[in-house]
Amino acid sequence: MGLFLVAIGLLAIYLFNFYYVQRRKLPPGPIPLPFVGNSLSFIKTPLDVCLQKWKDQYGDIMTIWVGCVPTVTLHNSRVIYDTFVKDGDAYAGRMELSWNEIVRSGPLGVMFAEGPLWREHRRFALQVFRNLGLGRNIMQERVLDDVCALISHVKSEAASGKTEVNMFDELDIAIGSVINSITFGYRFSRENRSEFKRVKKIATEAVSFFNSFLYRVMDGRINLLRRLPFFKDVYEANVNHNNESREFFLGQVDAHLKNIDLDSDEEPSDYVEAYLRMQHKLDKEGVKHTYRFVVLL
Incomplete structure (x- = not known):
């Protein structure tokens, strides 16, 4: 009984962290499922169709979850220009994928580098x-x-x-x-x-x-x-x-x-x-x- 209560407590903490702590500072978006995020939606429906439907519902800036990784997407040319052209340096970083740790063996050149290394190679x-x-x-x-x-x-x-x-x-x-x-x-x-x-x-x-x-x-x-x-x-x-x-x-x-x-x-x-x-x-x-x-x- 004690182990069961501990498991329930850990699950509750995980769900609170996932659904409230991690999402509260992000733009709105479709509600993700634990562990899989919104990935299930892409199995039967093409990604572009899903994004268009969610864009109509949540606006030009929204968050979708790829597994446990939140991805903020932009869907308006003016927003994209203001974000990546006018304020490009603030978004010059690269997402850290855990797969990189499995397969990489040194500097990651232009694709996965960031900061001064990215600027130099770019x-x-x-x-x-x-x-x-x-x-x-x-x-x-x-x-x-x-x-x-x-x-x-x-x-x-x-x-x-x-x-x-x-x-x-x-x-x-x-x-x-x-x-x-x-x-x-x-x-x-x-x-x-x-x-x-x-x-x-x-x-x-x-x-x-x-x-x-x-x-x-x-x-x-x-x-x-x-x-x-x-x-x-x-x-x-x-x-x-x-x-x-x-x-x-x-x-x-x-x-x-x-x-x-x-x-x-x-x-x-x-x-x-x-x-x-x-x-x-x-x-x-x-x-x-x-x-x-x-x-x-």
């Missing part, structure tokens, strides 16, 4: 992308190269006697080639698409985790749930996915490193080359820095 990334032609005619030329390659491939398929061409696949690899040429300096081959398919699989799996109800419930209590049925499979799938991401992308970086001159004065041809050169320059000068490749997907 400044570097923007400068490199500008040099590579972002927002300029050079970028248009990169895109046009892949448009020409797409048209040439479709013509060759038609000339070979094919009556159908899957344009979704062709556009997929064309867009992937633009991104990869900026990142690694080369385009994907249409003759051997295995590399592109692997990259797409890794990216698709990364997005699918965030759409997983069990994944969202685990965040914040991974060490508690990782060995339980159902949750164990999600945990192992995420770790395996991250290992595959590291193996592939860091392998790409190593291969790239063998083909570039780190001391060259020429402009880097892609982002990875620029990053490796900066890393080499700072190492050579004996400067302590955070330019380290870390794959976190």
Whole structure:
């Protein structure tokens, strides 16, 4: 009887903390359930439909709960502008996901860094992308190269006697080639698409985790749930996915490193080359820095 009363007392404290203490200073929003938050709503109804319905009910600024993590969402262009443009520095931080502690092994670059580290890497990334032609005619030329390659491939398929061409696949690899040429300096081959398919699989799996109800419930209590049925499979799938991401992308970086001159004065041809050169320059000068490749997907 004593243990039962203790359990009831602990449950009451948890519910009071969850429904009153944690929510009292947050904007209004749909009432969350303990442990799962509003995640159950997304199982049968698309996220955008849920958000539109709640926005009509709670206003342009509201709170939804992803598991036990509160997420404040904005749904008005003026509010978004005032928040992230006029007062951008106040919102430059990044949400701390407990999954990061499982898979990370060093500085988190632009995506998950915050404060001075985030500003430094963001400044570097923007400068490199500008040099590579972002927002300029050079970028248009990169895109046009892949448009020409797409048209040439479709013509060759038609000339070979094919009556159908899957344009979704062709556009997929064309867009992937633009991104990869900026990142690694080369385009994907249409003759051997295995590399592109692997990259797409890794990216698709990364997005699918965030759409997983069990994944969202685990965040914040991974060490508690990782060995339980159902949750164990999600945990192992995420770790395996991250290992595959590291193996592939860091392998790409190593291969790239063998083909570039780190001391060259020429402009880097892609982002990875620029990053490796900066890393080499700072190492050579004996400067302590955070330019380290870390794959976190």
